[in-house]
Amino acid sequence: MKKRILLVLLLMLLLTGCRRYSGFLPYAREIEDMELIRTLGVDTAGDAGVTITASGGTSQEETQVVSGEAGTISAAVLELQGEGSSYLYFGHVTQLLLGEGLAQQGVMPSLNYVLRDVEMRLETALYVVRGGTAGQAIEAAAADGSATDRLEALADDAGLTANSMPRTVKDVLAELDRQGASFLPAVLADGGLTAAGYGILKDGVLVGWAEGDAALGVNLIFGKVDADVVEVQAPDGTAAALRVVGAATSVRPIWQGDTLAGLKVHCKVDANLAEGSAMPDQATLDALEVELAQVEAERMAQALELSRALDADYLGLRQSAAFAVPWHKEALLGSYSMKDLKLEATAGAVIQRSYHADG
């Protein structure tokens, strides 16, 4: 009986799927023999295929940057393995940078690689490098510390920059599958990897950029307004700074008969009076709220205009509307097209309190 149990247990080892390594037991590799890759960049190499740039280490130690070129990402990664003495381990890649050129050709091969590779994770943060290649960005950041640390700081401090929101490979893949379009944060290929709005993807190809107010409009629609400060003019002519502390967006369809005519996006914005008059009267507050609502509505309108102009539902507006009126789900999700829709942006603002001690 015991021998049988032992035999069954040994046979269970064969079911672990690790036979492709030597023997039926999993393959052991010591952690100190590894170089943990934390940032991976993918660029197009023209006819040669793709160029991979990998960066490991922290700012405390010397950052290792290696690159390889091959027809596919897998082959390029294999080429990288031959460069150093350590085994390059991609299980700790937390950032994936795509060059603008590659993104314009299509991001799906890169995203699919992350999806299929046993070491890579779908939670990897995804960025597109605007006006340059991922390799340039990683090299530039490495000269000034580490691309990983810079991008981690960027993601952690998204609330402080107000024009970037972290996106993962899983988010983008899911949205491309669900609504045919998505967006991903953009960085410049300078040493600081400065945030530069969002790149807009349609059918897996980079088709445009959301920058400035349009990027802020994207944040507003997604409720990411951790550090959005809006400067408006008070009725008495003084400047007032309003810190936006909350935004809730709702999307409602506009119908013409049974036909979907447009989408109305309404955002309720909560703000605090950060600078300005210590104890404004109600009339002043009302005026400031109107000003703020106008600014925010304008930002959203710019983001929506991009959606209409590019004919890409990168904001998932149809999906949001379908959540609101699920009985019209078929009509709303039957198409990805946005160009014939009238997209309205409205906003309502409430100033909750003043940061002044008397407020």
Place this chain on the structure above:
Amino acid sequence: MRERGETHPHPLQEPRYPGPITLARLEEIFRDCVDFVHRTVQVGEDPRHTLTLCYLSGMVRMERVSDYLMRPMAQDPVLARCAGVAPMMERMRQGALYNLTVEERDRLDQVVFDLVAGWCVLLFPGESTVLSCFVGTEEKRSVSAPDNETVLKGAKDAFVESVRTNTSIVRRHLKAPELRIQEQIVGRQSATLVDILYIEGITNPHLVEQVAAQLRDIDIDGVFSTGAIEEYIVPAAHTPFPLIQYTERSDRFCAGLAQGRVGILIDGIPLGYLAPAVLGNFLQAPQDKSSNWLLATALTVLRYFCMLTTLLLPALYIAMVTFHQEMIPTRLALSIIAAKQNVPFRSAFEVIVLLIAFEILQEAGLRLPQSIGQTVSIIGGLVVGSAAVEAKIVSPAVLIVVAVAGIAGYTMPSQELGGALRIWRFVLVLLSSAAGLFGAVIGIAVLIVHLAGLESFGVPYLTPFAVSTGPATREHVLLRRPMPQVKNRPAALKPRNRRKQR
């Protein structure tokens, strides 16, 4: 055909000492025994009324012999006037002797063991029976606080080596007349008294009979260590896990009896055993019932966490740094890599060597006198450990993992459970060295199957985790509920009376 070196069974001879009860026979049995003493006493004027008094010197209290036996025989006029030996014997048996215990014996076996137990034997000329009087010494260690089970709030009368003292301690705690104390003699050479204690009307009688039958089956030379009883009465010997609980605290022992468990007290061993015992019992500290229920619950949960830590941490460390590096948070992985640079050994080897070193240190600390033991711990743990890390022979991460696992093991209230976990820790480490998490998971599965197959006197070892004990509020297992809420005794013990409070 018997294998070379294999010995034949040695059936117990009954009676062990056949023959009549005579002085010559006793002298033959106790030949070359300097402590065997006999003297003649003439009662009255008639020289035919000369009795022989036998005892083992040192085992009896001389004052009792003189005052309770010799004085009435020399001074009682009624005895002196007895017409013959038989009436004299009858008169003594009925109360002429001042001794509290006077028994008539007709078998040589009984007489011999009486002498050994501190009884004094009176042989009457021409009579086939004798009178046996208990005049034994009561030299024993005084009742004191338990050494190994710290008491903060609670009784401090721990068990001592004398079984009769121990039963008296139990009687003082459990004044119910239903407390039953059965006695058996175990060991051919040691003839140790083993008492079975239970409360009639609460304890399942089948359980009592099962324990008694296990004790009856023991036929060994002697009970000189606890293992002599534990290993014979515990049904499954092929496990390192303890299946019977011991305590030196009388209050804990009595609480077990009141739960419906059977207690065992062994003469010469200052411990009380409680059966049956399940895994949860070994994770309860005696202090739990004295602490606030919230605190006791938190500490119990902590102990379960520590049990998993001591069992799994080294195996998980090996699995993660050798096979599944993606499981380690990135910054921790970078720290481990930095710490392991220039360390020449593989992680699995490091862990196994350090675990063995830990066991060696522990064993050395236990074997040496306490003052030197501490020195060994300091030299071994601090000096050698830090030197090994500085010399890059072991990595600090491994040292921390092994130390944390070892210290977590010390939180186990039961040393036996801690020992079993140490053995299984090695097994899991070896499995995870070979196959990573797959190996560790297979080891854990085998461990669970093993534990699920264990029973302690008919009660599954994983009760109540693997076996339902009904919807009633359970006794303290993982959570200790407020005592007023726990109305029933543990159902798994099948007590005759389920309810334990109003």
